[in-house]
Structure formats: C-alpha cells, structure tokens
Amino acid sequence: MSYRAPVEDIIATLRHVAGLDGLIAEGLAPELDGGLTDAVLEEAAKFAGDVIAPLNRVGDTHGSTLKDGVVTTPPGWKEAYKAWTEAGWNALPGPEIYGGQALPTLLQSACTEMWNSASLAFALGPLLTIGAIEAVHAHGSEHLKQTYLAKLVSGEWMGTMNLTEPQAGSDLNALRSRAERVGDGTYRITGQKIFITYGEHGMTENIIHLVLARLPDAPPGTRGISLFLVPKYLVNADGTLGAHNDLRCSGIEHKLGIHASPTCSMAYGDNGGAIGWLIGEENRGLACMFTMMNNARLNVALQGVAIAERAYQQALAFAGERRQGTALDAPKGSAMSPIIVHPDVRRMLMDMRAKTQAARAISYMVAAALDRSHRETDEARRKAASERAAILTPVAKAYATDIGIDVASTGVQIHGGMGFIEETGAAQHLRDARICTIYEGTNGIQAIDLVLRKLPLSGGNAVKALISEMRGVVGKVEGANTPGFGHSAARLKAAIDSLERATDWMLATMGARPGEALAGATPYLKLFALAQGGTGLARKALAMRAEENGAAAVATARFFAEHVVTEAPALELAVTEGAGAVEDADAVFAA
Amino acid sequence: MSYRAPVEDIIATLRHVAGLDGLIAEGLAPELDGGLTDAVLEEAAKFAGDVIAPLNRVGDTHGSTLKDGVVTTPPGWKEAYKAWTEAGWNALPGPEIYGGQALPTLLQSACTEMWNSASLAFALGPLLTIGAIEAVHAHGSEHLKQTYLAKLVSGEWMGTMNLTEPQAGSDLNALRSRAERVGDGTYRITGQKIFITYGEHGMTENIIHLVLARLPDAPPGTRGISLFLVPKYLVNADGTLGAHNDLRCSGIEHKLGIHASPTCSMAYGDNGGAIGWLIGEENRGLACMFTMMNNARLNVALQGVAIAERAYQQALAFAGERRQGTALDAPKGSAMSPIIVHPDVRRMLMDMRAKTQAARAISYMVAAALDRSHRETDEARRKAASERAAILTPVAKAYATDIGIDVASTGVQIHGGMGFIEETGAAQHLRDARICTIYEGTNGIQAIDLVLRKLPLSGGNAVKALISEMRGVVGKVEGANTPGFGHSAARLKAAIDSLERATDWMLATMGARPGEALAGATPYLKLFALAQGGTGLARKALAMRAEENGAAAVATARFFAEHVVTEAPALELAVTEGAGAVEDADAVFAA
Known part of the structure; x- marks a missing residue:
C-alpha cells in the first residue's frame, strides 16, 4: 500500500494553526522566506513516498535479526538509509557549524511526520540520533563535539539512548549500571541495558551510545545518575575508527510491531568496562537526558500522527475500491457499490481523518512554540513560548499516540476480514502504533x-x-x-x-x-x-x-x-x- | 500467564442480572435445580484453567500450518480437544436424543466464556460445530440428522460454516458457488470459499462443511441461495467413513491473531463436484443460516467478554508484582511500590474490570432471553423474550467485542514496555481480540x-x-x-x-x-x-x-x-x- 504525504494539509496546518506565516513575518524564521517550506516539503514527500514507504512491509516481514552478535536489518534498509542521509535529510535539524541546516522545528516536524508515515521502524533510528546530537551539543565537552557531532549530524554514525534496565523502566531511581573514574578523564562503564532502540546494526560504521550510569560515590536516586558517551568503536585522534569498545548486543526483542527496528539488550563491560566520556557534570545526567526527552516526546507525537495518516490513506483507498452492498438510494438490482457510500463507513473514515488532523494541529503547535522559545528576541515572549511548549508536549504525545492506535484499529475495521490478514498491511499499522503510547514516558x-x-x-x-x-x-x-x-x-x-x-x-x-x-x-x-x-x-x-x-x-x-x-x-x-x-x-x- | 475462571462473578451475573434464580423458580430450567449450575461451572473452570489455558501461547507461537494439503494444529491441540470432548463438554448444548445435554443457553454461555478465555483459537472450532448442529437439527432431513448429529454433538466430528467468497463478504448477494442437482437427491458443489474457520485439520476423523451455493435456476440475490451439507469424507450406510469428497483446503491465512485456528480457503469440485445434501428447502439457505447466526453472534459477544477477562487478570497480576515508583503517601526513601498503588494504574484496572463485567451482564441477558424464548409456556411471553434476545444480540456482539479490543489494549499499556514484547502474552490478547469486531457480521x-x-x-x-x-x-x-x-x-x-x-x-x-x-x-x-x-x-x-x-x-x-x-x-x-x-x-x- 502506497503513501502519499498530505502536503496540502501539512502546509495548511503549519500556516493556519501553528502560525508559520507569523513566524516568518516577525523575522523569526528568515531561512524559510521565499517559499523554501513548500520546496522542502515537496522533496521530503517524494523521498518518503518513493523510497521509504515501499520498505515498510518488507521491514515488517523480515524484521531485524541477531546472529552471533551481529544484527541484520531488512533488505533495502541500509541502502535507503544511505540515500536518505546523502540527500541531506538527517542533517535538517543539526547545528550549522557541524554541517546541519538548523531549520526550524516546525519544518523538521512536518518532515518527521512524513518519514514516520513512510515507515515508523525506519524513521525511529534517526530520531534517536537527533536526541544524541542535542545532548552532546548542549552539554558535551569541546572534544566530544569535535569528535562526534559532524558524523552524527550527517548521519554517517547513528546515536542511541540507554536508559532502561530490567528493574528501572519509568522509575530511573532504580538504575544500577555503574561508571568508574579512570583518572585520565575517561570512565569505565558496566551494566545491562534493555529496550535499546537501534542498539546494534550494520547500517552505519559506528554507533554512539548515550548511557546513564552511577558513579561509585553517587547519591542514591535520580540525583546520582550521570550520562556517558560510549562509542561502539573508539575513535582515533585522526577521526578513524579504532578498537571495538567493551560492549555488545546480548539479545533483541520479539515485538508486536516495528519489527525492523532492532530493540536490543546491551551488555557493557563484560571485559572490565566499556570506555566512556562524561556528558555534562557528574550526577547531573538526568538534566542532560531531559534535554533530549522533550523533543523526543514531540517526535513520538508525530509518530502517532504519522501512523494515523498512513492508516487513513489505506482505509480510504480500500473503501473506494471494495464493493459490498448497494447505496441506500441506488435503484433495485444495482451492482454493488464501493463501501465508501455506506454512512457507517463514511463516519469511520471521517473519524480517522478528523482525529489525525487534530493530532497534527496540536503537535505542530508544540513545534512552533519550541521555535519561539528559542527564537523570540523578547525574554518574556521566550518564556511564554517555552511554557506553552511545556504544556502542550504531554498533550500532543499522549493524544496523538492514543489516536494513532484508535485510527489504525478503525482502519483494520474498514477492511473487514481482509484487515485481519497480515498481507493487507492494515494490521501492521495497528501493531506498529501500539508502542507509541508506551515509550518516551x-x-x-x-x-x-x-x-x-x-x-x-x-x-x-x-x-x-x-x-x-x-x-x-x-x-x-x-x-x-x-x-x-x-x-x-x-x-x-x-x-x-x-x-x-x-x-x-x-x-x-x-x-x-x-x-x-x-x-x-x-x-x-x-x-x-x-x-x-x-x-x-x-x-x-x-x-x-x-x-x-x-x-x-x-x-x-x-x-x-x-x-x-x-x-x-x-x-x-x-x-x-x-x-x-x-x-x-x-x-x-x-x- | 495462567487463567482462573471468575466463577464468582459469573454466578453473580447469572443470578442477579440474567435472572437464573427466576428461571429456576418458574420451573423453566428444571435441570438446573439443586446446585447443578455451580457444579458444572466449577468443573468447567478447572478444565479451562488447567488444560486449555496453558495451550494458548503455544497455539499462538506455533500456529496451524498447511503442507501438501494437510493442516497441522499446534502441539497438544488434538489431545486437549479429545480430552475436552471425552469429558462431555462439546455435548453441553446438543439435543438430548443425539446424546447432548441440552442445558440452558445461560449455562452454556458461561462455559463458552471460559473456553474462550482459556484460548480463543481453541474454543472457536467447537462454536462452529454448534452452528452446524443447530442448522441440521432445525432444517435437516431425518437422514442427515441420523447420519451426522450424534457425531457432531459428541465432538467426534467438527462442523464448519462456508459463507464467504472473495467478492462476497458482508454482502451474500454476490455469492457464486454453484450446486447442481444430480437426480438421486444429492447435489454436486463447486466453488471457492475463503475465511473458513477450522476448514481443514486432523483433530477429528471427519469434518462436516455447511456450504452456501446457488442452484442453476436460482433467482439472483440472497433469495437464490441454498445450504448444503458437504462432508470431508462420505459416510457409508453403516456409519463408517468412505471416500474423500471432492474438496480440499487450498490455503490458510497468515493472520494478526488466533494463529492456532486454521482459517482456510476451500476449493469444492476440482474433479467434477463435491457431493452435498440440501439442508432445508432449495433457495431458502439464508433462513437456515440465520438460525446459526443469532446464536453465533452471542458466542462472539462471549469471546469479547472472554478475552477482556483474560487480559484483565493478566494486567492485575502484573500490576501487583511490577515495582516502579513509590506510593504518594510513602515515606521518602521507601522501596519501589507495586504499580497497582498508582492512581492512574488503578483507574485503568477498574476500567478494564468494569467494562468486562458490563459486557458479561449484557451477554448473559441475551442468553437468558433466548432460553425464555424457547422455554416460556405462554406464547406472548415467548414472543417478548424472543424480541428481547433479538434486540440485545447486536448490542452484546458489538459492545463486548469493542471492549474486548479496548480492554486488551489497556492491558498492554499497564505492562509498559513489557507489553510490547510478545513473550509477555499481553499483546496476543490484543491481536486475538481484533477479529471479534469483524466476523459474524x-x-x-x-x-x-x-x-x-x-x-x-x-x-x-x-x-x-x-x-x-x-x-x-x-x-x-x-x-x-x-x-x-x-x-x-x-x-x-x-x-x-x-x-x-x-x-x-x-x-x-x-x-x-x-x-x-x-x-x-x-x-x-x-x-x-x-x-x-x-x-x-x-x-x-x-x-x-x-x-x-x-x-x-x-x-x-x-x-x-x-x-x-x-x-x-x-x-x-x-x-x-x-x-x-x-x-x-x-x-x-x-x-
């Protein structure tokens, strides 16, 4: 089932709900002046629909697999990622001095929606990289920035977030992974992490793990957690890759959905400790993590919008083709009508469409508020925008992901018996959507x-x-x-x-x-x-x-x-x- | 994850909502006098929990498979079915003269809920057999009754319903399968059917297919549809099995859920026509089908209740064990609390429980009304009961199956990240539940x-x-x-x-x-x-x-x-x- 990005509604929502025109008129988004928005969105729509979307079902049926410590992503996955980064899409949000385009969150968000409609499992990896970039950029030492940011921004390397442990899910107080000071400025990390998205794969030459752990003398609870950068391969002074760090993928999960996204258990320090570098200050890891998290929550909201949009498009197309029954006003003996003529089917389609667009509206409002919170020149206006973003972020995350499931489930229903058959693809959307209400809080x-x-x-x-x-x-x-x-x-x-x-x-x-x-x-x-x-x-x-x-x-x-x-x-x-x-x-x- | 039938709430619902006590007091259910209800339910609960429930996950992971025309059900499936029929459970609803117990629908329904909580995919097959028994008993010739009913009632043979064709799902007008009169009282059936539940398997020696088809001179539309009995193996005059009929399973579906239930494509008449016998009158097949369907809709409602109950039990157990965060009133520094102390988790559990019990209440009301529609001595009261059953049947079917999905999805949510992992089992309930809003209308x-x-x-x-x-x-x-x-x-x-x-x-x-x-x-x-x-x-x-x-x-x-x-x-x-x-x-x- 194909996907065509709803560029028209995306632009209308950016302009009329999120206030894109005002942002430009007030001079707060000079880079978007002169029609750049439309051009970027049209190009993104093309890439999402033509290159990524056809891989969504392949990714679901093949999944990512683990053998002898090596994770294999589905056929076509690595090539699509390479084409996507080479076209510059990974660099959209990155800081300019590291090769990024630093485009407004508003425009990024529209693109994020498209990648995720095309394939949630595909788009999820780069979202984690964005989080890693933000944390390193905001809190990392100059050495870390110089060593890692350009490669992460281009997408040559990917990043991960390592929070969860078996006993510590929502409650990070219970975190047990440990970090020891070596004395040379590096640390040795040991511990087991679970649910690490894209924790291991061969899509990029290196993977940069951001890992929460405790120092030996750390206070208990969340005030004793520090954040470390732990690369899969150590990076030599000249930027080339050195030895494999002391970390490995010890398992991948068998999940309800997003099969192509490898969800890894990671073992750090089997042989004495993985080499890590502190990000920010000791025991202040949670603050660094929150930097990544707010944006991540918006991105998960956009995943909810994205999967709802994809499910809606598929149900709409099916309802226009599948013939069962006749319209109420059809003459007796008429041939069967497409089911879209039946009032209850129309009601379901309108329900899907309206909820999807409402979730899009709220999510783009968050993005606009984030932009203003950084770009407003007036302190009071920055604060007001920041508070607005803070309020609407949980609303967007929860509502958009709730309706993601709801809309995908209605999509299955519109397909009737065919909706329960995996080959149809409608059920995949429901399975994929089911994670979004759970992760990122x-x-x-x-x-x-x-x-x-x-x-x-x-x-x-x-x-x-x-x-x-x-x-x-x-x-x-x-x-x-x-x-x-x-x-x-x-x-x-x-x-x-x-x-x-x-x-x-x-x-x-x-x-x-x-x-x-x-x-x-x-x-x-x-x-x-x-x-x-x-x-x-x-x-x-x-x-x-x-x-x-x-x-x-x-x-x-x-x-x-x-x-x-x-x-x-x-x-x-x-x-x-x-x-x-x-x-x-x-x-x-x-x- | 184990299942313990909620016998207490089942009995309370039977008595206080469905009016079991009144039924007995009015002399309309003499066979239930003297505590039989409790005894039957306790035994059924034991069988469901001890024998069937442990197979639910096995059935999901193995599924039923097709190779060279042979369908293999999951390990343990055939043995459990044999034990279940030998214990007499399949015969609960059957007519007494064919070895059945003809117990009130009310009591049967409570048992049906239990089998389906234990395993939807397992319990689904016998539900189709009940439909076949009803149709043959109500509309079949004496020859058909004598030949087939005793074996179907005992469960030695299973029955199926063959309605759907690729172009004819909800709209049976479009049915194309054909039946030719041979002149000896039999017919030759040709056509392709899809979505045939338990259409082929080795669990029983014979499978009795009920097939909708058109005679050559039949009027178009649903007034030209006839119902035929088409056995997998022809039955000799002495009751032994003869030749394999001209029918085969041409494929089985790869489905979102109920993996263990083989959903078959059936090909009739590859070699000239499968031998079939008319049930009821020519061109009146739809009326016979409706006989089966009303009861089938109640049974699907009970599947919704069943899966909701199972999901609730699993979520409740998990919430009592999984520790994250501390209770609001816990002293600072307390160890983590079981998540059941958190108000939002309690709210979700209450939501699951209340919806499950409400759906049970409506479904059992349907069963009671069906019993009264057959058992009341007064004509006017029979009619009133019949109308009540008619009204509440679609309400029960749709509401119970809607909340089946809803409750199973909340169950996944309560499990957090673990809910998305297939090994936990919470996701299976959601996948299994998803069919119930679709089939049987x-x-x-x-x-x-x-x-x-x-x-x-x-x-x-x-x-x-x-x-x-x-x-x-x-x-x-x-x-x-x-x-x-x-x-x-x-x-x-x-x-x-x-x-x-x-x-x-x-x-x-x-x-x-x-x-x-x-x-x-x-x-x-x-x-x-x-x-x-x-x-x-x-x-x-x-x-x-x-x-x-x-x-x-x-x-x-x-x-x-x-x-x-x-x-x-x-x-x-x-x-x-x-x-x-x-x-x-x-x-x-x-x-």
Missing part, C-alpha cells in the same frame, strides 16, 4: 506531567492563556456565518467550559489531595486535547473556507466538534467527580 | 441490524420495555441508601434519558431519512450498551451489597457509571445532531 506519565508540573506554570496563567485563545476561536466560528460549521461553536464552547472548570479543580486539588488529582490526570489530558484539537481544526477551517478545498476543512472541523469533542463534559465529570470511584478500587483489589 | 452491521430491524419490533415497544426496566433499576439505586454508589443514579438516569430520546429520534427518522439514521447507528448502539450495561452492574451490586464481596460489586458499578456511562449524552448528540457532519463527508471525499 507512558501516556499515564504524560498526564501526570501535565497535571503536576505543567498546569502550575506561571501560577496557572500559562494554561489560562491557551484557554483564552481557544475562546477567541469559538467567537470567530460563531461570527463566521458559515452554515457548514453546524453545531461546532456550541460543542467547542461546551468543551472549553469543561476544560476551564476541570483546570480550576485540578489547580485547587493537586496540592491538598494529589491522589484525587492524579486519578483524573488521564481524562484531564484528553479533555485538554479535545478542546485544543477542536479549536485548532476550526482555526484552519476559518482560514481556508474561501479556498478551493475549504469545504473539506470545514467539514472535518465540524465532524471533530460534533462527534469527538462532544465527549468533553463526560471527561470533566471523570476529573471533578470521578476520583471517589478510583479510590473505591481498594474494595476491589483487596477482595 | 462486522460491528457496523450489528448497529444497522439494531436500528433498522430490531428497534421497530412490536412498534418500538420491545425497546421501550427494556428502557422502562432500566428506569426501575435507577429508582432502586436512588433508594438504596448506599453511599458507595456515589453519583451512579444520576449518571445512569442521564444515560437512560439520552437513550430514550435517541430511540425516539431513530424511530421517527429511519423511515423518512434512513441515511441519517444509519449515520448514527454505531453511536446509538454504544449508547444502548452503556445504559444496559450500567444498569446491569447496578442491579448486581444492589443484590450483592450486603454480601461479603458486596463492596467490590458496588465499586465496580460505580466506576462504570461515573467513568464510562458518562459518555452517553455525547453519543446522543452524535445520533440526533451528528448526521449532518457525516453527510458533509461528500465535500471531503470528492476533494
């Missing part, structure tokens, strides 16, 4: 992050500013005199009212009764996403309604408001009056 | 069936009677003076109000504007299920609240009311004011 952790750490920013005013903007959109829908919006304004208004009341309840409750607040964290996050996504789609539709495809934008916004946003009052109740039912679980689990 | 078709064919029964009064019963339950919750119910009464009342308004809208709309009615069919069905399931759980909780585990029943009913039923008003809006947004899809799909 489970969606439950995103909800906790939103409620406990993000809502209180600027005393709650950062959230209130977003809510106030949402109300502005509703006002414009009300005044738009566009019948196609149907009941959108009323539904959005109800959702924003619910969000505001739930926000007030959260702000009042989290300090005194955190257990109650946390019982409602997940429904609160979803409520936030519905209001944010619904107003995002409405904003895009308002801007586009006079254009050629304006009616489609209005119809999509309307569907989301009338069929999805409607859940908002129920979510408010779950937040504000639902904690008791969660607490009563004592009676159940004690039984 | 997609859930979209269930919703259409509910709205177009079931709502109008007795001029809408059959539905209204159910709604009125639901109101009675709310009255009792209001008067119960049990604080543990929290806001349950208010939430249930709101849902029933929504259901009643949506029902009136549907009854008024389906004739004049069927397209609008069908656009809301799926949300309508879900709304129905929330009100029915919510009041079902409340009824059980009311009956149990003074018992030892009463608090758990009340807490579960409360969670469902406060966190799940709350969506009802949103669903009402989708039904009564959401059709426009679906119709506007024209602007989208034409673009």
Whole structure:
C-alpha cells in the first residue's frame, strides 16, 4: 500500500494553526522566506513516498535479526538509509557549524511526520540520533563535539539512548549500571541495558551510545545518575575508527510491531568496562537526558500522527475500491457499490481523518512554540513560548499516540476480514502504533506531567492563556456565518467550559489531595486535547473556507466538534467527580 | 500467564442480572435445580484453567500450518480437544436424543466464556460445530440428522460454516458457488470459499462443511441461495467413513491473531463436484443460516467478554508484582511500590474490570432471553423474550467485542514496555481480540441490524420495555441508601434519558431519512450498551451489597457509571445532531 504525504494539509496546518506565516513575518524564521517550506516539503514527500514507504512491509516481514552478535536489518534498509542521509535529510535539524541546516522545528516536524508515515521502524533510528546530537551539543565537552557531532549530524554514525534496565523502566531511581573514574578523564562503564532502540546494526560504521550510569560515590536516586558517551568503536585522534569498545548486543526483542527496528539488550563491560566520556557534570545526567526527552516526546507525537495518516490513506483507498452492498438510494438490482457510500463507513473514515488532523494541529503547535522559545528576541515572549511548549508536549504525545492506535484499529475495521490478514498491511499499522503510547514516558506519565508540573506554570496563567485563545476561536466560528460549521461553536464552547472548570479543580486539588488529582490526570489530558484539537481544526477551517478545498476543512472541523469533542463534559465529570470511584478500587483489589 | 475462571462473578451475573434464580423458580430450567449450575461451572473452570489455558501461547507461537494439503494444529491441540470432548463438554448444548445435554443457553454461555478465555483459537472450532448442529437439527432431513448429529454433538466430528467468497463478504448477494442437482437427491458443489474457520485439520476423523451455493435456476440475490451439507469424507450406510469428497483446503491465512485456528480457503469440485445434501428447502439457505447466526453472534459477544477477562487478570497480576515508583503517601526513601498503588494504574484496572463485567451482564441477558424464548409456556411471553434476545444480540456482539479490543489494549499499556514484547502474552490478547469486531457480521452491521430491524419490533415497544426496566433499576439505586454508589443514579438516569430520546429520534427518522439514521447507528448502539450495561452492574451490586464481596460489586458499578456511562449524552448528540457532519463527508471525499 502506497503513501502519499498530505502536503496540502501539512502546509495548511503549519500556516493556519501553528502560525508559520507569523513566524516568518516577525523575522523569526528568515531561512524559510521565499517559499523554501513548500520546496522542502515537496522533496521530503517524494523521498518518503518513493523510497521509504515501499520498505515498510518488507521491514515488517523480515524484521531485524541477531546472529552471533551481529544484527541484520531488512533488505533495502541500509541502502535507503544511505540515500536518505546523502540527500541531506538527517542533517535538517543539526547545528550549522557541524554541517546541519538548523531549520526550524516546525519544518523538521512536518518532515518527521512524513518519514514516520513512510515507515515508523525506519524513521525511529534517526530520531534517536537527533536526541544524541542535542545532548552532546548542549552539554558535551569541546572534544566530544569535535569528535562526534559532524558524523552524527550527517548521519554517517547513528546515536542511541540507554536508559532502561530490567528493574528501572519509568522509575530511573532504580538504575544500577555503574561508571568508574579512570583518572585520565575517561570512565569505565558496566551494566545491562534493555529496550535499546537501534542498539546494534550494520547500517552505519559506528554507533554512539548515550548511557546513564552511577558513579561509585553517587547519591542514591535520580540525583546520582550521570550520562556517558560510549562509542561502539573508539575513535582515533585522526577521526578513524579504532578498537571495538567493551560492549555488545546480548539479545533483541520479539515485538508486536516495528519489527525492523532492532530493540536490543546491551551488555557493557563484560571485559572490565566499556570506555566512556562524561556528558555534562557528574550526577547531573538526568538534566542532560531531559534535554533530549522533550523533543523526543514531540517526535513520538508525530509518530502517532504519522501512523494515523498512513492508516487513513489505506482505509480510504480500500473503501473506494471494495464493493459490498448497494447505496441506500441506488435503484433495485444495482451492482454493488464501493463501501465508501455506506454512512457507517463514511463516519469511520471521517473519524480517522478528523482525529489525525487534530493530532497534527496540536503537535505542530508544540513545534512552533519550541521555535519561539528559542527564537523570540523578547525574554518574556521566550518564556511564554517555552511554557506553552511545556504544556502542550504531554498533550500532543499522549493524544496523538492514543489516536494513532484508535485510527489504525478503525482502519483494520474498514477492511473487514481482509484487515485481519497480515498481507493487507492494515494490521501492521495497528501493531506498529501500539508502542507509541508506551515509550518516551507512558501516556499515564504524560498526564501526570501535565497535571503536576505543567498546569502550575506561571501560577496557572500559562494554561489560562491557551484557554483564552481557544475562546477567541469559538467567537470567530460563531461570527463566521458559515452554515457548514453546524453545531461546532456550541460543542467547542461546551468543551472549553469543561476544560476551564476541570483546570480550576485540578489547580485547587493537586496540592491538598494529589491522589484525587492524579486519578483524573488521564481524562484531564484528553479533555485538554479535545478542546485544543477542536479549536485548532476550526482555526484552519476559518482560514481556508474561501479556498478551493475549504469545504473539506470545514467539514472535518465540524465532524471533530460534533462527534469527538462532544465527549468533553463526560471527561470533566471523570476529573471533578470521578476520583471517589478510583479510590473505591481498594474494595476491589483487596477482595 | 495462567487463567482462573471468575466463577464468582459469573454466578453473580447469572443470578442477579440474567435472572437464573427466576428461571429456576418458574420451573423453566428444571435441570438446573439443586446446585447443578455451580457444579458444572466449577468443573468447567478447572478444565479451562488447567488444560486449555496453558495451550494458548503455544497455539499462538506455533500456529496451524498447511503442507501438501494437510493442516497441522499446534502441539497438544488434538489431545486437549479429545480430552475436552471425552469429558462431555462439546455435548453441553446438543439435543438430548443425539446424546447432548441440552442445558440452558445461560449455562452454556458461561462455559463458552471460559473456553474462550482459556484460548480463543481453541474454543472457536467447537462454536462452529454448534452452528452446524443447530442448522441440521432445525432444517435437516431425518437422514442427515441420523447420519451426522450424534457425531457432531459428541465432538467426534467438527462442523464448519462456508459463507464467504472473495467478492462476497458482508454482502451474500454476490455469492457464486454453484450446486447442481444430480437426480438421486444429492447435489454436486463447486466453488471457492475463503475465511473458513477450522476448514481443514486432523483433530477429528471427519469434518462436516455447511456450504452456501446457488442452484442453476436460482433467482439472483440472497433469495437464490441454498445450504448444503458437504462432508470431508462420505459416510457409508453403516456409519463408517468412505471416500474423500471432492474438496480440499487450498490455503490458510497468515493472520494478526488466533494463529492456532486454521482459517482456510476451500476449493469444492476440482474433479467434477463435491457431493452435498440440501439442508432445508432449495433457495431458502439464508433462513437456515440465520438460525446459526443469532446464536453465533452471542458466542462472539462471549469471546469479547472472554478475552477482556483474560487480559484483565493478566494486567492485575502484573500490576501487583511490577515495582516502579513509590506510593504518594510513602515515606521518602521507601522501596519501589507495586504499580497497582498508582492512581492512574488503578483507574485503568477498574476500567478494564468494569467494562468486562458490563459486557458479561449484557451477554448473559441475551442468553437468558433466548432460553425464555424457547422455554416460556405462554406464547406472548415467548414472543417478548424472543424480541428481547433479538434486540440485545447486536448490542452484546458489538459492545463486548469493542471492549474486548479496548480492554486488551489497556492491558498492554499497564505492562509498559513489557507489553510490547510478545513473550509477555499481553499483546496476543490484543491481536486475538481484533477479529471479534469483524466476523459474524462486522460491528457496523450489528448497529444497522439494531436500528433498522430490531428497534421497530412490536412498534418500538420491545425497546421501550427494556428502557422502562432500566428506569426501575435507577429508582432502586436512588433508594438504596448506599453511599458507595456515589453519583451512579444520576449518571445512569442521564444515560437512560439520552437513550430514550435517541430511540425516539431513530424511530421517527429511519423511515423518512434512513441515511441519517444509519449515520448514527454505531453511536446509538454504544449508547444502548452503556445504559444496559450500567444498569446491569447496578442491579448486581444492589443484590450483592450486603454480601461479603458486596463492596467490590458496588465499586465496580460505580466506576462504570461515573467513568464510562458518562459518555452517553455525547453519543446522543452524535445520533440526533451528528448526521449532518457525516453527510458533509461528500465535500471531503470528492476533494
């Protein structure tokens, strides 16, 4: 099943929801002046559709395999990666002095979506490299930067993140891997890591591992964790590769999805210790890790959008071809109609489309806020943008990945019996999507992050500013005199009212009764996403309604408001009056 | 991961929701008098947990394979089936004169749930045999009954249903398989069938295929379809097996889940035609098929309940063992707590539990109504029961299978990264569950069936009677003076109000504007299920609240009311004011 990047909606979302035009007009993205955005997106779309997308199914059926310590990626994988890096795509986000293009996150994000629609398993590797680049660039010594960054930026080498250990998943307090000071500025790393994405493979000549470990005299808990750079092959002073470091892949996982992405168990220090270099300060590894993580969460959100888009395209194509039954208004004895004429199938397709575009809207808003948080010249505006990015990141990550599963599952449903057959490809999207709600912080952790750490920013005013903007959109829908919006304004208004009341309840409750607040964290996050996504789609539709495809934008916004946003009052109740039912679980689990 | 049948909740649901006690008291289930129910369920629980459940993962990893026309089922499969039939479990539903026990559907259903929790792929085969027994018993000639029923009832032979062809899935109008009259009372069948569950295997000596085909002079469409019995091996007059019939398995599918259940492509008549016998009358095959189908839909509903129960048990056990983070009220420096202490994990577990039990409640209500539809002595009461079964069957099928996927997916989420690893087993439940919303009529078709064919029964009064019963339950919750119910009464009342308004809208709309009615069919069905399931759980909780585990029943009913039923008003809006947004899809799909 082919993939054609939805360049039109991507550009419309960048412009009308994420505010690309404003960014350029304010001089905050001078490199995008003069139509570069469209040109980059068209080229990326071509590469994603023509080169990567055809490998998605191959990657799923072959998977990556481990034999005698060697990981083999699927046929065509290495060649596609080489072509992709040679075309410069890996360098899009990298700093310019190391050969990168340092393009705005907004534009990068649109491309990230495309690579992941084409193949989640393929695009995942480079996302980890970006994280490694960011950590080394922000916290690494000059020596580390000079030795590693150019190769990582070009994609000649790939990077990994080594956090998880069997006993330490979400809770890094329990980390046990150890690092010993040698005295020459290097460290010796020992320990076992699991779930290391692209931990071993032959796609690049070297792999640069970023590894969390404890020094012998480190305090317990997360304040005693340091971050180390541990290359697969040591790098000589002249940049050539030296000896193999004391590390190996001890196993790869047999997973539900993303089969082509090797998920490795890594053993460090079988023979005395892998040689590592400290990144940042001793015992401050977690701060370095967080640098990588916020961006990574946005990228996982984009994976959710990406898989939903791919599943939608496949279901739409199938529904236009597969004939079963006849249309309600067809004359008796008519031949079978394509199933897209059936109201319930249309409803499902609209549901897929609207959720995908809403998740795209929220995710691109995060990207725009990140750009402003770096590029605004005014300190207060930088801070406001940074807080906005902080608030919307968990919302985007959790909502986009939740709907990724939801939309992919509806895609299977539209295929009927064929959807359950692996050769069709619809089921792969569901299997692949299933990881996104788990990694980079489970969606439950995103909800906790939103409620406990993000809502209180600027005393709650950062959230209130977003809510106030949402109300502005509703006002414009009300005044738009566009019948196609149907009941959108009323539904959005109800959702924003619910969000505001739930926000007030959260702000009042989290300090005194955190257990109650946390019982409602997940429904609160979803409520936030519905209001944010619904107003995002409405904003895009308002801007586009006079254009050629304006009616489609209005119809999509309307569907989301009338069929999805409607859940908002129920979510408010779950937040504000639902904690008791969660607490009563004592009676159940004690039984 | 082990499975222990939830005998306690099964019995409570049978008694307090499905009305088992009343059935017995009214003399309608004399065979269950004197504690037989408990004894049967305890034995079934033992067999399901000890013998079948351990095979579930083996079945998934080995799958069934096809080589040179021979299908091999996974190791242990044949032996378990033999033990299961020898213990008499296959004969539970069969007619007594053919060696069956003819136990009430209510009791059978509880057992069916258990077999399917233990292994969906295992239990699926015997479900098809039940369908074959019903069709032959209701419509077959005396010769067919004498030749086949005893062996099918004992399980010595298995049966299949052959409906689907590549061009004819949900739409049987397009069926092409042909049957020619030979003149000796037999027919020659030719054609290709796909998606035939347990179409070929070596678990039994013979396989009895029920095949839909057209006679040469048949009218087009579904009024020209006849049903034939086509055995794999012809049966001699003395009951021994004769020649292999002209049929073969031409392929088996590579599926997302239920790997152990061979899903076969069947070729009939490669060498002139398979010998078949007509079941019922010529061109009336569809009516015979419907006999099998209603019960089959209940059984698929029970599969949804079953997989949800298994996923819940696995997630609950994991959450009690896996340690990450510390409880909110734990002293600083405490060791990690089991994740079941975290409010969001508790919320997810309660969500799984409440949805599973609500789906069980609705499904068992269907079974009870089916029993009354056969066993009531009064004609009017039989009709009322039959209409109730007709209404609740699509509700149970669609809701239970939808939550089957939902609950299994939450189970994966609770496992975190481990949930994505196949060895854990959580992912298998999600993969297995995914078929249930598709086969035996997609859930979209269930919703259409509910709205177009079931709502109008007795001029809408059959539905209204159910709604009125639901109101009675709310009255009792209001008067119960049990604080543990929290806001349950208010939430249930709101849902029933929504259901009643949506029902009136549907009854008024389906004739004049069927397209609008069908656009809301799926949300309508879900709304129905929330009100029915919510009041079902409340009824059980009311009956149990003074018992030892009463608090758990009340807490579960409360969670469902406060966190799940709350969506009802949103669903009402989708039904009564959401059709426009679906119709506007024209602007989208034409673009």
